[in-house]
Amino acid sequence: MSNKKLDLIFSFIKTFLAILIAMVVALIIIVCISDEPLEALHSFLLGPFSNIRRIGNLVENTVPLIFVGLGVCVLWATGKRTLSGEGCYYFGGLFGALMALKFTLVSGKALTVTSLVAVIIVCGLLALLPIIVNVKYGADDFVVSLLFNYVIFYVGNYIFSNYLMDINSSSSGSYLLPEDTFFPTLVEKTKINGSLIVALVMVFLTWFFLYKTKWGYRIRLIGINANYAKYIGINVLGMCLLAQFIGGAISGLGGGVEMFGHNPRFAWFSLTNMGWDGIMVATLAYYKPQYILLSALFLGYVRTGADIMNRTSDVASEIVLVIQAIMILFIGAKAFMAGTQQKLRVKYSTEEKKEA
Amino acid sequence: MSTAEHSVPAIEMKGITKIYSNGVVANKDVDFSVNYGEIHAVMGENGAGKSTLMKMLFGLEKMDKGQILFEGKEVSINSPAEAIALKIGMVHQEFMLVPSLTVAENMVLREEPRKGIFIDHNKAIEETKKISEMYNLPIDPNARIADLAVGIKQRVEILKALYRGAKILILDEPTAVLTPQETEELFRQLLILKEHGHTVIFISHKIREIKQICDRITILKNGRSMGVYQVKDISEGDISRLMVGHEVKMNLDKKPASPGKTVLKVEHLSYGYGEGKLKLDDVNFSVRKGEIIGIAGVEGNGQRELLECLSGLRKIQRGKVAINGNDVSKMSIYDIREKAKTAYIPQDRLLFGVASGATIQENLLANRMDYEEFSKAGVLKEKNFVKTAKELIKEFTIKCDNEKQLVNMLSGGNIQKVVVARELSMPRELIIIDQPSRGIDIGATKFIHQKIFELRDAGTAILVNSADLAEIRELSDSLFVMYEGEIVAFFRSLDGVTEEQLGEYMLGIKKQTPEEIKEAFHE
Incomplete structure (x- = not known):
């Protein structure tokens, strides 16, 4: 067996085991703290599939995770680990609502498209700022983008409270979003709508961009070895900006599509935490767009299950945090399974030599 | 020699196997042993597993199979601290010294003599003097490391190991960074250590040096041991055959150069303002079509800065560099390469x-993605990529499974061939080569040299830098020597110029007159 194959197999085994261990720990906790553990387990594990509405919830939970996960794949591809996905996702939602409510030149589905295009451009541009500060003034990209998210939030909150808030409504939030702009529903009695298609198309486009175009190729080369990229004549700053723009745009689009079918009003009163979820989804997928659908589905499944369990039993949905933490811990841990892999590596390469 | 038969060896390594996480088999069932009071060479081409074997002995790498016996008893060495406790010391290729501290401070690091809670500086100086006198290795304990020449830094490293009580000293390619004069001095020091009953393990791939001072030799090839020999019983040809598998003759057919018009012009180039001494100080030279200009010098005398200024990796601070009339300071790296x-x-x-x-494929073609052949509207043409990659792998005899293999799976020589294939397979006006054969095997070196000659004969201007005197002499048509950022000598032809003569310029002992140096520049 070649070393490359061995690495691949082990990254799958590691991911699988990490998930398994996390689930087992969660199940043990549930059994320990619940008065009706069997029921709790049942609603946690099988709840998401018990009826069409809940499957709808699962999809509804998964769609935004796909966007933010893809966003992180691109944002991080050059090795600049920014958190811009968080701010962009929030602002994407806000700006989508702003467009839907205040942009009056077009209406209906044309407004949907116009709004989302605007969201893509605005969020892409927003994601550039931390990197410009990083390159120009040498401030740490991670910290700058983290802090910048708060700037984005407070600007967004200003816009929301001054232009969008519906003070006459009993439920706090923006004015009602125009229903004729909503994505068509795909499955009756659920919230599964056209945004799912957009998400799936984005999975393909992101993969295609990163692996099949020269720009994606250059971005990945920078991530593998930035010195080499510079030496070979790649415009490193330009490509880093492009990656941030696209990553920010995808994350923002994720927030944007939420305003066209999932929510009757814009009602985000804080940052959404989706940027961090995006990091988790991307980590679980080894930062490869082609695996994002799977990892987003899994996370969406766990969250939907926990939500159902929360409502139907005495176990709180925070159990999800335990699962996430353990999972990421094991996937991120380089030493996890490294010994076994080294033993197999020694065994296989010794055997191969005998055959030869 | 007789002691080897009658007493227990100082160190014995048995059946050592080591496989790196990228799948490279660095050592396979290697047996190795040394006695007290001998200088033992570990020879092999780069990538043969010499350094890995020694790193395991010094506790820097973990072995996958095998055992280590120290004076006949099995030991496990998991860290350098444990190796030092067994009186094993190692001098690495890159020195492990703190440049801003003095010699004495570096010497006692980790085992500082104390006075209360303070470091006892006088004691440190005293200890340094004592050990330097004991082994007749003179050193100034108060000198700052940053101010010392390479050869002296190496001496500090050796003394540091001795101060920690090392009886067995591993030297990893110690002569790679030294001038001929410094090498002689090092050998004198090693013989003193031998007289004191110390063991020296000498890693090298230079046969001549090993014949000069070593007693026994262990030859490695592809991570396997090719046997242990008495140096006096084995000829240079045999050693070379065991290392490479066949005897390598480095004689290449090199025609006389016929230079054409000037391609590269460097005028008054200076670099390194604000960093203390200038890294480049008023450098003037030119390279013409169809000639190879060599740069000789001890590493760290501005060669790297010079080449990085020419290729655009560093911004030119003062002076003018032009390639075929194009001002380099006004071009991006991309333009320097493509325009x-x-x-x-x-x-x-x-x-x-x-x-x-x-x-491999991604590396080979990274510089030609913009060409019509390889992309259309930004979308890569995968088929052409694969086709060209396959051709290049064949033409440059890169040993690999296929073009989709990761580069880190290849040996040093084959990685260098990937670089060479990418850089030399397109029509170019000027080729800048820094250390063409550093860390690669003889076969690959020969291949690369041949390629360089071919390109020169086809009319390319070539500038080569190498710290290996033999190599630079073989490659260059004309050659200049750099010392502390300046060109101190220029030789239009190398006929009758000896390595010792070059060494004197490299060490800054001699300097040519400005008129002689001016010869390096052509309008």
């Missing part, structure tokens, strides 16, 4: 030359 048609093979291939986590 001025310059190729650059960097010294540090893993840092600059390749993206080792990417595939």
Whole structure:
């Protein structure tokens, strides 16, 4: 067996085991703290599939995770680990609502498209700022983008409270979003709508961009070895900006599509935490767009299950945090399974030599 | 020699196997042993597993199979601290010294003599003097490391190991960074250590040096031991055959150069303002079509800065560099490569030359994605990529499974061939090569030299830098020597110029007159 194959197999085994261990720990906790553990387990594990509405919830939970996960794949591809996905996702939602409510030149589905295009451009541009500060003034990209998210939030909150808030409504939030702009529903009695298609198309486009175009190729080369990229004549700053723009745009689009079918009003009163979820989804997928659908589905499944369990039993949905933490811990841990892999590596390469 | 038969060896390593996480088999069932009071050479081409074997002995790498016996007793060495406790010391290729501290401070680091809670500086100086006198290795304990020459730094490293009580000293390619004079001095020091009953393990791939001072030799090839020999019983030809598998004759057919018009012009180039001494100080030279200009010098005398200024990796601070009339300071790296048609093979291939986590194909074609043949509207043409990659792998005899293999799976020589294939397979006006054969095997070196000659004969201007005197002499038509950022000598022809003469310029002992140095520049 070649070393490359061995690495691949082990990254799958590691991911699988990490998930398994996390689930087992969660199940043990549930059994320990619940008065009706069997029921709790049942609603946690099988709840998401018990009826069409809940499957709808699962999809509804998964769609935004796909966007933010893809966003992180691109944002991080050059090795600049920014958190811009968080701010962009929030602002994407806000700006989508702003467009839907205040942009009056077009209406209906044309407004949907116009709004989302605007969201893509605005969020892409927003994601550039931390990197410009990083390159120009040498401030740490991670910290700058983290802090910048708060700037984005407070600007967004200003816009929301001054232009969008519906003070006459009993439920706090923006004015009602125009229903004729909503994505068509795909499955009756659920919230599964056209945004799912957009998400799936984005999975393909992101993969295609990163692996099949020269720009994606250059971005990945920078991530593998930035010195080499510079030496070979790649415009490193330009490509880093492009990656941030696209990553920010995808994350923002994720927030944007939420305003066209999932929510009757814009009602985000804080940052959404989706940027961090995006990091988790991307980590679980080894930062490869082609695996994002799977990892987003899994996370969406766990969250939907926990939500159902929360409502139907005495176990709180925070159990999800335990699962996430353990999972990421094991996937991120380089030493996890490294010994076994080294033993197999020694065994296989010794055997191969005998055959030869 | 008789002691070897009658007493227990100082160190014995048995059946050592080591496989790196990228799948490279560094050592396979290697047996190795040394006695007290001998200088033992570990020879092999780069990538043969010499350094890995020694790193395991010094506790820097963990072995996968095998055992280590120290004076006949099995030991496990898991860290350098445990190796030092067994009186094993190692001098690495890159020195492990703190440049801002003095010699004495570096010597006692980790085992500082104390006075209360303070370091006892006088005691440190005293100890340094004592050990330096004991082994007749003179050193100034108060000198700052940063101010010392390479040869002296190496001496500090040796003394440091001795101060920690080392009886067995591992030297990893100690002569690679030294001038001929410094090498002689090092050998004198090693013989003193031998007289004191110390063991020296000498890693090298230079046969001549080993014949000169070593007693026994262990030869490695492809991570396996090819046997242990008495140096006096084995000929240079035999050693070479065991290392490479066949005897290598380095004689290449080199025709006389016929230079044409000037391609590269460097005028009054200075670099390194604000960093203390200038890294480059008023450098003037030119390279013409169809000639190879060599740069000789001890490493760290501005060669790297010079080549990086020419290739655009560093911004030119003062002076003028023009390639076929194009001002380099006004061009991006991309333009220097594509408009001025310059190729650059960097010294540090893993840092600059390749993206080792990417595939061979991705590395080979990274510089030609914009060509119509390889992309249309930004979308890559995968088929042409594969086709060209396959052709290049064949033409440059890169040993690999296929073009999709990751570069970090290849040997040093083959990684260098990937760099060379990428840089030299397109029509270029100027080729800049930094350390063409650093860390690669003889076969690959010969191949690369041959390629350089071919390109020169086809009319390319070539600038080569190498710390290996033999190599630079063989490659260059004309040659200049750099010392502390200046050109101190220029030789239009190398006929009758000896290595010792070059060594004197490299050490800054001699300097040519400005008129002689001016010869390096052509309008």
